Amino acid sequence: MQCNPDNVIYMDNNATTRVAPEVVDAMMPFLTDYYGNPSSMHTFGGQVGQAVEQARGSVADLLGADASEVVFTSCGTESDSTAILSALQTYPDKRHIVTTRVEHPAVKSLCENLDNLTGHKHRVTWLKVKADGTLDMEEYKASLSEDTAIVSVMWANNETGVIFPVEEMAKIAKERGILFHTDGVQAVGKIPMNLQETDIDFLSLSGHKLHAPKGVGVLYIAKGTPFIPFLNGGHQEHGRRGGTENVASIIGLGKACDLAAASLTDENTRVRALRDKLEQGLLSSVPKSLLNGHKENRLPNTSNISFEYVEGEAILLHMNQYNICASSGSACTSGSLEPSHVLRAMGVPFTAAHGSIRFSLSVYNTEEDVDFVLEKMPAIIENLRKMSPFWEE
Amino acid sequence: MWEYTDKVQEHFINPKNVGEVKGADGVGNVGSLACGDALKLTIKIDENDIITDAKFKTFGCASAIASSSVLTEMLIGMPLEEAKRITNDDIAQALGGLPKEKMHCSVMGREALEAAIADYTGAILPMAQGEVVCDCFGVTDLEIIRAVKENNLRSVEEITNFTKAGGGCGKCEDSLRSLLAKTVEDLPVSAAEPAQQKRMTTLQKIKKIEEVLEREIKPTLKKDGGNIELIDVDGDFVTVSLRGACSGCHSSQTTLKEYVEKKLREQVLDTLIVEEEK
Structure with missing residues (x-):
């Protein structure tokens, strides 16, 4: 390995997070001595099943759900696909889906490929976003029809952190008998939620975004929601998801949910303050920099800033020299040639979209981290601008 | 990264x-x-x-x-x-x-x-005089043809990697494909050989497959006391029957896939799938 974890300033938590040490400790017994199959009849396996149920309870507590509404999956993407495809199978005569232009690829790609996957023609409404990344509720209401099988809208956007009013949207869908799914991957653990009080039918979450390991996710299925499994197999998860449970990771996710519930206040006070300090510092010290996304209506940990007239990959690689980790919405970082579909949907001009950097913090970030980034960034941008043919001083 | x-x-x-x-x-x-x-x-x-x-x-x-x-x-x-x-x-x-x-x-x-x-x-820049094929990135046909010829490009994806054309909305993909086909056709035969992707009728396929079997595959198998017969061709599926020492040989599947299929793909059509008669 070329990069020592001890030296890293990690501000890329919307990409993935550090596995909490407490989570690792909780998992270890299930990677070593307690290897039994949770479905087994014997006590050796059965006790593992009890641990899985306890983890299910922890997830349910964080979500404000009942444990019976929690189905473990392999990742957020699987949960998204499961929910949407289930709804389409439940209502085979309904061929319309409502989603947004700024969804994560897990939902976006699925909706783009529905016809091939299902063998049926579908109509997808891609809701527009305003310049600040928020939705137009009137457009949403007008988009719903008799033919709509499901609405899928992310709770919070992964690139800008903008939060969507999914509770209100779910209520509107419910009134018209339409199922509602939300990709909650970025929102869970960062903002409080109480799913049982909402009309949300499905919610997807991913373990590795909240300090659990990669390879485990959850699909919340509200009681009474019609459901058709995606993975058929054994009777695991009460027949809702076949396949032997990823026990250690599930235990880890349970622990991570306990930790998230306990640090929710910290996330919304200390982490938010760090994020605000970073953001205000950068916007004031770097000329021609601007914030992408609604300033208030946003996750407490995310800041997406465009540095005009410079290109994101070049910025990231200079930051990399100092072991500062972040992401960019530039075309060059994705391997595609178009900049972020989220920023383009918001109408961010090309001058700014190519130079966007997403900082996403976690409870592990410190004031020193923020100060270090604030110290290094202005010179990085200035040097690249000196090299840019579009930059006039 | x-x-x-x-x-x-x-x-x-x-x-x-x-x-x-x-x-x-x-x-x-x-x-x-x-x-x-x-x-x-x-x-x-x-x-x-x-x-x-x-x-x-x-x-x-x-x-x-x-x-x-x-x-x-x-x-x-x-x-x-x-x-x-x-x-x-x-x-x-x-x-x-x-x-x-x-x-x-x-x-x-x-x-x-x-x-x-x-x-x-x-x-005057010669390349800029061409016709714009990719509107998103403003790439002309002359630029694309040159990139294909100089860098031996063989797919639309490669054209995108080299010129960006087709990397935006993707609407020009068909134009790129026909431009590629036309350019490759114009190249000397030796350079164009790997991209043998023409449509063949079943009759043409059978003839070509028989030819390769007789010329190369049968003589090789016969050296080990085996033989092969063509049973049927249905689309890309080629059904054969292994004879002599090959039939019942525990490595016959390897022979079929690693040798017979490989040869036929190289010399007839690279989408062929060879299966043994059940």
Whole structure:
């Protein structure tokens, strides 16, 4: 390995997070001595099943759900696909889906490929976003029809952190008998939620975004929601998801949910303050920099800033020299040639979209981290601008 | 994470010849903010047609900056005639190679050089006279044909990697495919051989398969006391029956897939699937 974890300033938590040490400790017994199959009849396996149920309870507590509404999956993407495809199978005569232009690829790609996957023609409404990344509720209401099988809208956007009013949207869908799914991957653990009080039918979450390991996710299925499994197999998860449970990771996710519930206040006070300090510092010290996304209506940990007239990959690689980790919405970082579909949907001009950097913090970030980034960034941008043919001083 | 060579990293972190040559004799401006990369190359040429100075300003990713930087290093001290022959591959080679998705950065370097030289000589850029095929990135058919010929490109994806064409809305994909097919057809036979992707009728397939079986495959199998018969061809599915020592041989599946199928794919059609008669 070329990069020592001890030296890293990690501000890329919307990409993935550090596995909490407490989570690792909780998992270890299930990677070593307690290897039994949770479905087994014997006590050796059965006790593992009890641990899985306890983890299910922890997830349910964080979500404000009942444990019976929690189905473990392999990742957020699987949960998204499961929910949407289930709804389409439940209502085979309904061929319309409502989603947004700024969804994560897990939902976006699925909706783009529905016809091939299902063998049926579908109509997808891609809701527009305003310049600040928020939705137009009137457009949403007008988009719903008799033919709509499901609405899928992310709770919070992964690139800008903008939060969507999914509770209100779910209520509107419910009134018209339409199922509602939300990709909650970025929102869970960062903002409080109480799913049982909402009309949300499905919610997807991913373990590795909240300090659990990669390879485990959850699909919340509200009681009474019609459901058709995606993975058929054994009777695991009460027949809702076949396949032997990823026990250690599930235990880890349970622990991570306990930790998230306990640090929710910290996330919304200390982490938010760090994020605000970073953001205000950068916007004031770097000329021609601007914030992408609604300033208030946003996750407490995310800041997406465009540095005009410079290109994101070049910025990231200079930051990399100092072991500062972040992401960019530039075309060059994705391997595609178009900049972020989220920023383009918001109408961010090309001058700014190519130079966007997403900082996403976690409870592990410190004031020193923020100060270090604030110290290094202005010179990085200035040097690249000196090299840019579009930059006039 | 991109796999950049040390040379790319070096030219990116410490780029050489950044800026603009004062009183430049040739200026080349290519790319745009919308495209995500742009390069302004300025060169100074003396009375003996030697490039005495070259500087760049680049908006773009690490490989765009590195390509520009290494290009200026190559140019300084070079006779103009020699500079005219620099290709994008020369630039990529000087960097120890570029990731395939980033080859367009070397192409941008070459285009800026051509533009700067044209500016100096007063010539009209030949490539810009073509017809725009990719509207998103403003790439002309002439640019695409040249990239295909010079770099031996064999797929639309490769064209996108080298020229960016097709990397935006994707509407020009069909045009790129037909341009590719036409260009490859025009190339000398030896270069065009790997892309044998013509439609064949079942009868043509059977004839060709029989031919390869008789000429190459049967003689080889017979050496080990085996033999093979063609039973049926249905679309891409070729059903055969293994005879003699081959039938019941525990490695017959390997023979079938690794040898027979491979041969037939090479010489008949690379989508064929060989199966044994049940």
